[in-house]
Amino acid sequence: MPVCVVVLSDQAAAEGLTQQLRDTDVPLLMCQAIPPEGNAIDSVALLSPNLTRQRRQKAMARWLMPFGFLAGVTFTKITNLTTFAAFGPWGETLIGGLMGMGSGLMGSYAAAASVDSDNEAGVRILRNRRDEGSWLVLVETPNGIEAPWQVVQRSRPQQVVRLNDL
Incomplete structure (x- = not known):
């Protein structure tokens, strides 16, 4: 567009x-x-870096969280670690998956914050003009x-x- x-x-x-x-x-x-x-510019997704970053983070979380869950389950099964042995074999596997899912969520925040959008320079110019x-x-x-x-x-x-x- x-x-x-x-x-x-x-x-x-x-x-x-x-x-x-x-x-x-x-x-x-x-x-x-x-x-x-006012804050009208912050409600326009094309001109708000924060809204763009939030949208990118949510999109990345949709992919990273399920893969993180699978990676956590796989890691728990492969390593035979008994960190959560008190929860039984299924509970231990589930906790490993949930921890992997949490890692995927944290990764989506870190990755979304580290990427600049293609329009960052143009948006900065426009926000400066508006501030003037x-x-x-x-x-x-x-x-x-x-x-x-x-x-x-x-x-x-x-x-x-x-x-x-x-």
Whole structure:
């Protein structure tokens, strides 16, 4: 999905551009004005590194936790360690699997925090512009369809940041 963010100096320009974009014949998946104050930018997944990291962590946990469980069960059976022998042979195996599952969960947090997204530089620029008092207009179009650039240019933007195709 092609995504661009238009940086504008004031609220009237941002709301005017948003309305003009919605009035065009170009299909838009998202057209949203983001004010410079408040936490509205943190609720937009494309512009919030924290939301992106949380989504990545949950996706990784779906894979790492089941494999961690299987690895824990396998390790318990292969090594013949009797760390949890008081729980019996099935209880010991189950606890080993649960510990492996916990390791998979911890691994998903560590891995998700260590990977930067492709749009990190662009998002940092946009967050800085917003902190300086500029309004942001997020424009997202379906694959293969360009944003209405003529309408965007008529609004005299301070900057247009095109995020990588997602």
